[in-house]
Amino acid sequence: MxxxxxxxxxxxxxxxxxxxxxxxxxxxxxxxxxxxxxLFPFSLFLSFSIGTKAPLAAQIPILVSQTLFFASSSIxxxxxxxxxxxxxxxxxxxxxVSLLSILMGKTLAGIIYGAGISVIxxxxxxxxxxxxxxxxxxxFACFLLSxxxxxxxxxxxxxxPGQTPGxxxxxxxxxxxxxxxxxxxxxxxxxxxxxxxxxxxxSPLTHTVELARYASGGETFFGPILxxxxxxxxxxxxxxxxxxxxxMNQRKE
Amino acid sequence: MxxxxxxxxxxxxxYYGDLCAVDHxxxxxxxxxxxxxxxxxxxxxxxxxxxxxxxxxxxxxxxxIMGYDIQRHPIKAKEQMGIVPDVxxxxxxxxxxxxxxxxxxxxxxxxxxxxxxxxxxxxxxGLYERRKEKVQxxxxxxxxxxxxxxxxxxxxxxxxxxxxxxxxxxxxxxIIRDLIRNLNQQGLTIFLTTHNIDExxxxxxxxxIINHGKIVAIDTPEKLKRTLESLQSIEVAFETAPPNxxxxxxxxxxxxxVVKEGDKFRFFTRDPPTVLDSLWKYSQDNNLKLTTVNxxxxxxxxxxxxxxxxxxxxxxxxxxxxxRSEEQEMVHRRRKQ
Numbered sequence: 001m002x003x004x005x006x007x008x009x010x011x012x013x014x015x016x017x018x019x020x021x022x023x024x025x026x027x028x029x030x031x032x033x034x035x036x037x038x039l040f041p042f043s044l045f046l047s048f049s050i051g052t053k054a055p056l057a058a059q060i061p062i063l064v065s066q067t068l069f070f071a072s073s074s075i076x077x078x079x080x081x082x083x084x085x086x087x088x089x090x091x092x093x094x095x096x097v098s099l100l101s102i103l104m105g106k107t108l109a110g111i112i113y114g115a116g117i118s119v120i121x122x123x124x125x126x127x128x129x130x131x132x133x134x135x136x137x138x139x140f141a142c143f144l145l146s147x148x149x150x151x152x153x154x155x156x157x158x159x160x161p162g163q164t165p166g167x168x169x170x171x172x173x174x175x176x177x178x179x180x181x182x183x184x185x186x187x188x189x190x191x192x193x194x195x196x197x198x199x200x201x202x203s204p205l206t207h208t209v210e211l212a213r214y215a216s217g218g219e220t221f222f223g224p225i226l227x228x229x230x231x232x233x234x235x236x237x238x239x240x241x242x243x244x245x246x247x248m249n250q251r252k253e
Numbered sequence: 254m255x256x257x258x259x260x261x262x263x264x265x266x267x268y269y270g271d272l273c274a275v276d277h278x279x280x281x282x283x284x285x286x287x288x289x290x291x292x293x294x295x296x297x298x299x300x301x302x303x304x305x306x307x308x309x310x311x312x313x314x315x316x317x318i319m320g321y322d323i324q325r326h327p328i329k330a331k332e333q334m335g336i337v338p339d340v341x342x343x344x345x346x347x348x349x350x351x352x353x354x355x356x357x358x359x360x361x362x363x364x365x366x367x368x369x370x371x372x373x374x375x376x377x378x379g380l381y382e383r384r385k386e387k388v389q390x391x392x393x394x395x396x397x398x399x400x401x402x403x404x405x406x407x408x409x410x411x412x413x414x415x416x417x418x419x420x421x422x423x424x425x426x427x428i429i430r431d432l433i434r435n436l437n438q439q440g441l442t443i444f445l446t447t448h449n450i451d452e453x454x455x456x457x458x459x460x461x462i463i464n465h466g467k468i469v470a471i472d473t474p475e476k477l478k479r480t481l482e483s484l485q486s487i488e489v490a491f492e493t494a495p496p497n498x499x500x501x502x503x504x505x506x507x508x509x510x511v512v513k514e515g516d517k518f519r520f521f522t523r524d525p526p527t528v529l530d531s532l533w534k535y536s537q538d539n540n541l542k543l544t545t546v547n548x549x550x551x552x553x554x555x556x557x558x559x560x561x562x563x564x565x566x567x568x569x570x571x572x573x574x575x576x577r578s579e580e581q582e583m584v585h586r587r588r589k590q
Contacts, residue, residue, distance in 0.1 A: 011361045014358070014361060015358065015359060015361060018358035018359065019359075022347075022355050025346070025347070026344060026347065086342060086345070087338060087340050087342040088342045088343075088344060090338060090342060091342055091356075091403075092359070093306075093307055093308045094306045094307055094308060094331060094336045095359040096327075096328045096329075096332045096359075096360060097328070097359060098327075250309065250310050251310045252269075253310070
């Protein structure tokens with residue numbers, strides 16, 4: 001019985017990984033992935049950072065958080081509507097694999113995309129701009145939990161039954177862009193009014209920014225334990241809601 | 254006791270809001286059969302196949318695939334089947350080889366067996382030489398073949414084909430029909446949805462006709478044709494037909510309907526010998542020379558029209574689509590008769 005279970009789980013993991021690898025090969029270089037995953041966060045960063053007096057090394061946590069946020073959450077909304085339009089998503093649904101594994105494969109593709117892009121500013125910052133990592137554990141937690149939460153957020157939004165990435169990206173951006181302004185990305189949380197600080201605590205991006213700052217020795221408002229806890233709650237929430245919404249879609253099919 | 258049914262469907266129902274797309278459908282497909290699922294557009298064919306293959310969740314009812322309930326044991330049920338949807342859902346960005354290998358991975362096939370199976374199938378479909386090319390450059394017929402090859406990767410017992418030859422050129426249609434027959438001869442159960450009545454009549458052991466979400470008939474094509482004795486007909490051509498012939502011919506005894514089809518007249522009747530006698534007399538009385546006389550049994554198309562009230566694409570339209578030559582069409586019609 002135990003063997004049957006472990007072989008079932010290992011099979012699901014293998015299939016999820018195969019789906020993730022296929023998505024990486026197929027969708028990472030698609031224009032919407034590049035546009036919303038790379039160009040968008042870098043442009044936003046440049047438009048806000050040019051002219052600020054803060055040293056570049058201090059701004060790297062902001063860029064890392066933004067790329068984690070946008071890149072990780074963009075893969076699901078690019079992949080799933082495109083596959084729905086080509087009916088290749090049906091191929092997964094007719095394969096002997098659970099919906100959970102299909103969505104985990106898609107989530108994994110988002111995690112690797114987000115984390116892979118976000119590690120570049122860290123490495124460039126360390127090599128050329130004196131950026132330092134004080135807590136490798138905090139950086140690891142920041143990358144892992146944030147890319148997982150944001151990728152799951154993208155998968156959850158991809159349950160919107162659209163057939164083009166734009167149909168999912170538009171409502172997703174209604175959530176993503178306002179979060180930039182309440183998450184301490186450009187305005188420190190301590191400078192926000194009290195009610196905004198409470199709202200800010202509810203934003204997952206706040207905790208990504210805080211963990212990235214903490215990892216590089218910067219100040220944090222909520223502290224790493226709360227950051228990790230809240231991000232973990234968001235990971236579970238987005239994953240469960242994403243699966244729930246996709247099952248609801250299947251009922252409507 | 255060995256399982257005899259490949260597919261067992263009981264009260265399968267699907268509602269979209271208030272609209273009932275599939276209404277308490279019941280049928281059984283035996284192992285080794287080619288089972289045709291025939292119906293006009295919007296009748297519920299694709300919705301049924303989507304429920305049988307696990308894409309869509311039924312509102313009510315059950316479907317067992319090789320004994321496994323698709324809802325309760327979806328993984329086991331899906332292991333038993335290969336699916337060719339109405340659209341060739343291949344990964345255009347991947348090569349032919351990678352499409353097959355990825356399918357093998359979805360079925361968790363070991364590396365060596367998925368590679369040997371992919372090679373075998375690509376050779377079988379005449380695409381091995383082009384295995385490294387991206388599928389986006391392939392013709393529609395080639396993509397269809399890749400799609401079928403992907404459905405065969407896991408050596409399943411049942412193959413679902415949704416309109417497999419729709420929109421293809423005549424060569425691809427013939428290749429795919431031969432392939433389906435060969436696969437069936439090797440023991441594969443085939444579930445085929447089509448709106449092409451010729452295809453169903455030529456290929457299927459049994460046919461179910463679905464209309465407005467309900468199964469209106471289910472039997473072998475020949476038995477279905479025999480249920481419509483009133484649709485027996487006689488086809489007649491005169492060397493020169495008088496202009497008012499149609500009106501006069503309608504008055505002949507035992508003729509229920511006369512239809513002019515090109516230079517021929519088709520008489521629908523329950524009693525062909527009496528009509529033949531009357532026709533002979535009519536031609537003698539009017540000094541007309543009969544050039545063609547054929548008795549024609551009801552076709553599956555007649556059964557379909559009678560049961561659904563919908564006239565599907567005619568043979569001429571189908572041949573136009575398939576690019577059949579006039580000569581091929583003649584042979585084809587003779588075979589039908």
